[in-house]
Amino acid sequence: MTDDIAAQLARVQADEAELVLPRFDLTDAWALGTRMRGAAAAAGLPIVIGITLGEARVFHTALPGSSADNDGWLERKSRVARRYSRSSFGVGLSFRAVGRNFDTDARLDTARYAAHGGVFPITIEGVGVVGTVGVSGLPQADDHAFVVEQLRAWLADAS
Incomplete structure (x- = not known):
């Protein structure tokens, strides 16, 4: 495992441990989703944003520059987060940290x-895990960082 992957994985695990919510419902999904859309629009980010509760898509939006390909990536990453009950970035890093490749070693349909x-x-x-919140359209570390930043800000405002 390289030091870079180890450091990234440690940060992501800290994010996962920190960002546990006291509650989350449809009203919260709308508030978080609209906050994320506003931040992405202000920064000119070409992303799609999606929030699910269970298997239901409860918030979805696309910003200029995003495409249907981003929707596909968002859904594929959401399946990973639901299956492993952790961030899609954390799952990928965990595989790489032990010298494995998710695409071949997870034995799941890529x-x-x-x-x-x-x-x-x-x-x-x-x-426990009740849904997912995510984005697609930036490099993967930036996608992860945006979601974490927005979750932190939303939690600070909701407290």
């Missing part, structure tokens, strides 16, 4: 699963 950064599990304290 047309349906992508362990690339950008989707974070919505985890409720005392309950």
